[in-house]
Amino acid sequence: MSKENKIPQATTKRLPLYYRFIQNFANDGKTRISSKELSEAMKIDPATIRRDFSYFGTLGKKGYGYDVQNLLAFFSDTLNQAEATKVALIGVGNLGNAFLKYNFRKNHNTQIVVAFDSKAPLEGNIVSDIPVYHPDRLEEMYEKYGAELAILTVSSRSAQAMADRLAKMNAKGIMNFTPIRLTVPESMKVMNIDLSVELQALIYLIRNSEH
Amino acid sequence: MSKENKIPQATTKRLPLYYRFIQNFANDGKTRISSKELSEAMKIDPATIRRDFSYFGTLGKKGYGYDVQNLLAFFSDTLNQAEATKVALIGVGNLGNAFLKYNFRKNHNTQIVVAFDSKAPLEGNIVSDIPVYHPDRLEEMYEKYGAELAILTVSSRSAQAMADRLAKMNAKGIMNFTPIRLTVPESMKVMNIDLSVELQALIYLIRNSEH
Numbered sequence: 576m577s578k579e580n581k582i583p584q585a586t587t588k589r590l591p592l593y594y595r596f597i598q599n600f601a602n603d604g605k606t607r608i609s610s611k612e613l614s615e616a617m618k619i620d621p622a623t624i625r626r627d628f629s630y631f632g633t634l635g636k637k638g639y640g641y642d643v644q645n646l647l648a649f650f651s652d653t654l655n656q657a658e659a660t661k662v663a664l665i666g667v668g669n670l671g672n673a674f675l676k677y678n679f680r681k682n683h684n685t686q687i688v689v690a691f692d693s694k695a696p697l698e699g700n701i702v703s704d705i706p707v708y709h710p711d712r713l714e715e716m717y718e719k720y721g722a723e724l725a726i727l728t729v730s731s732r733s734a735q736a737m738a739d740r741l742a743k744m745n746a747k748g749i750m751n752f753t754p755i756r757l758t759v760p761e762s763m764k765v766m767n768i769d770l771s772v773e774l775q776a777l778i779y780l781i782r783n784s785e786h
Numbered sequence: 787m788s789k790e791n792k793i794p795q796a797t798t799k800r801l802p803l804y805y806r807f808i809q810n811f812a813n814d815g816k817t818r819i820s821s822k823e824l825s826e827a828m829k830i831d832p833a834t835i836r837r838d839f840s841y842f843g844t845l846g847k848k849g850y851g852y853d854v855q856n857l858l859a860f861f862s863d864t865l866n867q868a869e870a871t872k873v874a875l876i877g878v879g880n881l882g883n884a885f886l887k888y889n890f891r892k893n894h895n896t897q898i899v900v901a902f903d904s905k906a907p908l909e910g911n912i913v914s915d916i917p918v919y920h921p922d923r924l925e926e927m928y929e930k931y932g933a934e935l936a937i938l939t940v941s942s943r944s945a946q947a948m949a950d951r952l953a954k955m956n957a958k959g960i961m962n963f964t965p966i967r968l969t970v971p972e973s974m975k976v977m978n979i980d981l982s983v984e985l986q987a988l989i990y991l992i993r994n995s996e997h
Binding site: 585587588590591592594595616617618653654660662669670672673674676677679685723724726747748750754756757758762764766768769770771772773774775776777778779780781784 | 888969986
């Protein structure tokens with residue numbers, strides 16, 4: 576799948592979204608869709624959709640549109656939906672707690688299997704059905720529960736130290752909710768989500784459109 | 787400021803991040819920085835930084851780098867940091883609760899001033915120092931508290947109806963945490979943050995780099 580290594584990150588981020596909308600169309604009994612219909616449902620312009628799809632070869636025919644079942648099979652395969660991913664949550668504060676309670680319930684291929692918090696006892700306790708351990712047991716329990724990646728919702732001052740420990744364990748990726756830009760080995764993927772930054776960007780868009 | 791209307795959304799999203807890092811450099815007593823130093827701190831490649839900055843005219847000199855105080859003044863002005871933004875939170879479930887507790891404390895120019903939840907009584911109650919009202923009073927209280935934009939953390943089935951009511955009130959923007967793609971008037975800005983989708987994109991990046 577060397578071709579896919581070249582697809583832009585913006586396209587990558589839209590893949591799960593395409594998959595969800597195509598599932599909706601399939602559930603509604605649609606057998607084929609145009610990029611225009613997909614565009615209207617997803618609020619993404621049709622040229623972007625056609626360009627995104629072009630990275631994956633010929634998924635559609637001109638004047639016909641896209642076969643819903645073909646797309647479904649393609650995205651399911653591409654996103655490895657068959658293979659469940661086990662996730663460790665590090666930091667059970669306000670946001671971490673929300674993640675534990677939510678735990679991707681509508682997303683059957685992803686699951687938080689273990690959590691860590693500095694206030695948890697060494698022997699662990701249970702929050703929202705998930706075992707929570709003290710970070711002293713991170714290496715042991717991350718491996719025991721078979722976690723592949725971590726959601727990082729710790730304080731800024733602990734973030735890099737946790738990332739270093741995850742790197743030593745060969746964790747594959749971090750979804751980073753701290754405002755710290757983490758230094759990690761090339762082999763590790765990091766996705767940064769900074770809610771304050773997103774909100775400020777929205778405010779900037781609003782203020783700027785008022786001129 | 788018509789020129790700024792043309793800057794790409796990806797650049798816009800990085801502005802608050804630049805601002806924060808430049809503040810850090812200023813706090814450390816630095817008076818000038820190169821795009822390379824900024825690049826290393828922010829983990830963004832230097833070419834991207836130079837291209838981003840080029841949208842705003844000559845901020846730096848070749849061979850000299852950027853003057854930290856100049857940058858600080860520029861970004862502070864551009865991001866309207868002087869002007870506080872009042873935000874309404876709609877939906878006080880798990881994620882909404884995390885927002886109320888956090889309330890952008892380190893971000894003095896943004897504040898959740900009022901919240902709404904279908905479980906709240908009509909007369910309202912107080913959660914984490916913020917008044918929470920029943921959505922029946924959305925229009926009245928949104929105006930009374932002077933909210934300019936809304937964070938939407940309601941269920942999928944209420945999302946579009948809430949967006950319609952916000953549009954009728956001429957709300958300026960929505961930070962949308964629901965998986966629904968909202969239909970809103972052109973004048974309204976929407977920023978979508980779908981945590982499941984972000985996590986799936988990270989998993990895709992990991993799986994894809996394993997080939």
